[in-house]
Amino acid sequence: MGHRELGELPATRNWQKVVALLKETDDPAQIADITSQAANRGLELAKKDEGVAQTVYMLMKLVWSATKDDFKREIGNMGMILPREASLIDVVGSFDETLDNTLRKNGHRTDLAEMARISAVETLSDLCSKETGSLFGISTEETERSLKKYATAKQFSTVGQNFFGKFLYHFLDYHLSRELPNHIGVRKQFKSIKECETFKQALALYCHQTSRIVKEFTGCWPSATEFKEGITANNVKTKFIPVAFKKIKSELEQREGGNA
Numbered sequence: 001m002g003h004r005e006l007g008e009l010p011a012t013r014n015w016q017k018v019v020a021l022l023k024e025t026d027d028p029a030q031i032a033d034i035t036s037q038a039a040n041r042g043l044e045l046a047k048k049d050e051g052v053a054q055t056v057y058m059l060m061k062l063v064w065s066a067t068k069d070d071f072k073r074e075i076g077n078m079g080m081i082l083p084r085e086a087s088l089i090d091v092v093g094s095f096d097e098t099l100d101n102t103l104r105k106n107g108h109r110t111d112l113a114e115m116a117r118i119s120a121v122e123t124l125s126d127l128c129s130k131e132t133g134s135l136f137g138i139s140t141e142e143t144e145r146s147l148k149k150y151a152t153a154k155q156f157s158t159v160g161q162n163f164f165g166k167f168l169y170h171f172l173d174y175h176l177s178r179e180l181p182n183h184i185g186v187r188k189q190f191k192s193i194k195e196c197e198t199f200k201q202a203l204a205l206y207c208h209q210t211s212r213i214v215k216e217f218t219g220c221w222p223s224a225t226e227f228k229e230g231i232t233a234n235n236v237k238t239k240f241i242p243v244a245f246k247k248i249k250s251e252l253e254q255r256e257g258g259n260a
Contacts, residue, residue, distance in 0.1 A: 018176075022183045026190065028202040029255065032210075035172050036252045042112070042171060043252075047245040051103050051113020052167075053237035058099050059120045059163065060222045060231050063156060066147035072140065086140040088128050096121045115174065119166035123159060153223040160218020164248060165208035172203065213251040214244050 018034050025031070036043065046052050058078060065074035072082060079102065080094040099117055103109045128146050150156050180196055183189040190196040221240055225231050 019179060022179060022189055024189075026195075026199050028199060028206045031176070032172055032203060032206050033252065033255055035175055039171070039175050040249075042175075043245060043249055046112050046167075046171070047242050049108075049110055049112045049116075050106070050237070051108035051110050052116040053241045054102060054106070054108055054233060055099060055113060055116035055120050056163070056241060057231065057233045057236040058095070058102070059124065059159070060156075060236065062095055062124070063147050063159065064151050064222065064226055064231060066144045067151045071144045082140065086143070088143045088146075091140070091143050092121060092125050092128065095124060111174065112171075115167055115170040119163050119170055122166050123163045126162065127159060151223075153219040155219070156222055157215045157219025160244075161208070161211050161215040164214050164218070164244065165204075165211035168211055168248065169204045169207040172207065173200065176203075210251055210255065211248065213247045217247060218244060 018031070018038050021031060021034050061078055062075060062080075065071055065078070068074045075082070075091075075094075079098045080091075081098075082090055082094055086094075096117070099120065100109075103113050103117065127150060128143060150159055180190075184193060184196050185191070190199065221243075222231055225235060225239075229235065
């Protein structure tokens with residue numbers, strides 16, 4: 001992870017509630033809710049994290065670059081370098097490398113930014129492999145066509161939900177992974193590593209469902225913004241990110257009440 005930690009949770013009263021709950025249940029909804037309460041400060045920091053905003057901006061920019069006349073030139077302006085005959089794996093790899101270098105150069109490689117980077121790469125990989133069936137053996141033109149399909153309000157809403165769902169999962173797992181090993185074994189909540197992995201899969205699904213709250217917004221905002229003024233790092237940071245995380249926090253709070 002990055003160089004800036006999110007704080008030591010184990011000493012807090014809310015984190016002790018997480019530990020106690022893990023001894024009582026393996027319900028991902030309850031555990032996600034109480035963990036998000038304990039890690040509330042981290043979600044607030046995410047709204048202002050420069051690296052998170054930069055990551056979301058570059059993900060949006062990559063997708064919308066596919067609508068331009070010269071895809072390679074557009075992504076080249078982002079700093080991405082592709083071989084003459086580039087497969088999908090080359091595009092994803094170049095995006096990841098460029099993003100990582102950008103975050104490092106600007107001093108924005110925080111833990112939250114690293115979660116966002118991983119989430120963006122996973123989202124991009126899932127999106128493209130869904131369209132093409134594979135990350136390998138796909139031409140640049142086919143990749144461009146795949147990305148172009150998602151440069152609409154309706155289609156990018158899926159990208160947005162997937163990204164924020166993955167980010168929320170990585171955020172919660174960042175904290176839970178410190179405690180979960182203590183609950184694996186005989187007479188413990190998870191009898192085996194496999195059971196714990198099953199729980200993590202359920203947690204990922206819960207996070208994806210929670211992030212549905214931002215689906216419409218994440219689709220409409222970039223489409224409208226690109227048309228009106230163009231997607232920029234600044235308007236993503238000041239207008240998009242704060243609203244998206246506010247919606248997610250609000251949804252988590254409502255779910256906390258429902259699972260109480």
